[in-house]
Amino acid sequence: MSTQQIKLEQLGWNPWFDGLLALQGQPLESAARVAAVDREQLLLMNSTGLFRARLSGSYLHHNRRPEAFPCVGDWVCVEKGPQDEVGLIHSLLDRRTSLQRKAVGSAGEAQMIAANLDYVIIVQSCHFDFNLNRLERYLVMVMQGGAEPVILLTKTDLIEPGQLAELRSRIDNAGIVAPVLTLSTITGQGIDELKQLLVPGKTYCFVGSSGVGKSTLINALAGGSRLATQTVSASGEGRHTTVRRELLLLDNGALVIDNPGMREFGILDAADGMASGFSDITGHAAQCRYRDCSHTSEPGCAVLAALATGEINQAHYDNFLKLQSESAFYQLSHAEKRKKDRDFGKFIKSVKKDLVRE
Numbered sequence: 001m002s003t004q005q006i007k008l009e010q011l012g013w014n015p016w017f018d019g020l021l022a023l024q025g026q027p028l029e030s031a032a033r034v035a036a037v038d039r040e041q042l043l044l045m046n047s048t049g050l051f052r053a054r055l056s057g058s059y060l061h062h063n064r065r066p067e068a069f070p071c072v073g074d075w076v077c078v079e080k081g082p083q084d085e086v087g088l089i090h091s092l093l094d095r096r097t098s099l100q101r102k103a104v105g106s107a108g109e110a111q112m113i114a115a116n117l118d119y120v121i122i123v124q125s126c127h128f129d130f131n132l133n134r135l136e137r138y139l140v141m142v143m144q145g146g147a148e149p150v151i152l153l154t155k156t157d158l159i160e161p162g163q164l165a166e167l168r169s170r171i172d173n174a175g176i177v178a179p180v181l182t183l184s185t186i187t188g189q190g191i192d193e194l195k196q197l198l199v200p201g202k203t204y205c206f207v208g209s210s211g212v213g214k215s216t217l218i219n220a221l222a223g224g225s226r227l228a229t230q231t232v233s234a235s236g237e238g239r240h241t242t243v244r245r246e247l248l249l250l251d252n253g254a255l256v257i258d259n260p261g262m263r264e265f266g267i268l269d270a271a272d273g274m275a276s277g278f279s280d281i282t283g284h285a286a287q288c289r290y291r292d293c294s295h296t297s298e299p300g301c302a303v304l305a306a307l308a309t310g311e312i313n314q315a316h317y318d319n320f321l322k323l324q325s326e327s328a329f330y331q332l333s334h335a336e337k338r339k340k341d342r343d344f345g346k347f348i349k350s351v352k353k354d355l356v357r358e
């Protein structure tokens with residue numbers, strides 16, 4: 001345990017969570033961030049360092065839905081006496097943003113992948129791995145969860161500059177507006193640009209297929225940082241395990257979540273993220289004659305018209321229809337979601353006032 005205390009802000013805490021904590025009537029000292037989840041065992045970080053914890057019986061009894069189970073990046077309220085080896089988690093603070101996988105056609109059961117992310121860095125290799133459809137699916141998923149997406153193309157050393165320019169223009173032509181970074185850990189090209197994006201106290205989650213170079217990159221970013229490489233051993237019930245950390249604090253103060261226990265994304269329920277990933281199409285859709293136009297056969301459909309002139313790319317359109325049919329696309333618009341968040345903010349403010357008055 002370090003004698004130098006870490007402030008919660010350095011672990012990604014922000015005023016948004018103060019309100020949530022106040023609602024629960026919990027002191028700031030009870031807050032900790034989930035650094036890893038290993039079945040029932042959680043690894044937490046707070047101002048004193050890293051420690052293990054488990055969910056209280058009451059928590060397990062009252063929270064049965066899978067998304068109520070803490071995931072990496074979550075903030076929880078935990079109780080741990082100076083003599084206790086393992087902390088006891090009593091509650092979970094609402095997630096500011098999240099990354100989740102939702103099974104299509106299911107009753108909306110979501111599997112949480114990571115929480116409270118500022119940026120999700122979608123990593124694809126320039127070489128072999130690059131796939132525009134998959135990229136769009138990742139983008140939809142990221143935007144739906146409320147984090148900022150960044151596209152990162154790795155292994156630029158394996159292709160010619162001309163080929164890289166072509167990949168970039170394919171991304172542009174698909175109407176994708178997320179920033180695109182490119183880099184090679186071999187030549188070092190683009191590493192500084194990525195470092196500039198990584199600022200203290202913000203949380204970045206790297207996602208992408210196996211082999212695209214995420215671990216190599218994160219190791220390069222982490223350098224020899226003690227907090228980044230530290231693991232926690234746990235002995236108990238006759239087994240000795242080392243929990244692999246997924247949330248790392250880099251030397252420069254940025255927090256990084258390394259490929260949070262996922263290999264493949266399922267198809268998504270793309271309520272509002274979809275609109276942003278397909279801005280070329282949804283932009284035209286506003287001009288359709290019918291408000292509920294499905295953009296497949298209706299007269300006066302501006303999307304079909306733009307498709308005919310080549311203004312909208314056919315493959316992108318096909319992908320749009322596919323995702324649209326697989327998702328509850330029109331359930332909740334982005335604006336509606338934003339408004340909900342605002343109302344919740346007001347609610348918290350009023351509660352805080354009441355607490356002060358008492």
Ligand SMILES: Nc1nc2c(ncn2[C@@H]2O[C@H](COP(=O)(O)OP(=O)(O)OP(=O)(O)O)[C@@H](O)[C@H]2O)c(=O)[nH]1
Nearest residue numbers: 155157184185186209210211212213214215216217
């Ligand atoms: N040519 C080249 N190879 C790289 C680069 N970055 C990583 N690699 C190689 O790509 C392979 C996979 O890299 P990893 O960092 O393990 O990939 P990963 O995305 O972490 O894969 P998982 O851990 O399976 O998710 C390794 O052999 C690396 O040495 C790069 O910039 N250029």
Ligand SMILES: [Zn+2]
Nearest residue numbers: 288293295301
């Ligand atoms: Zn239409």
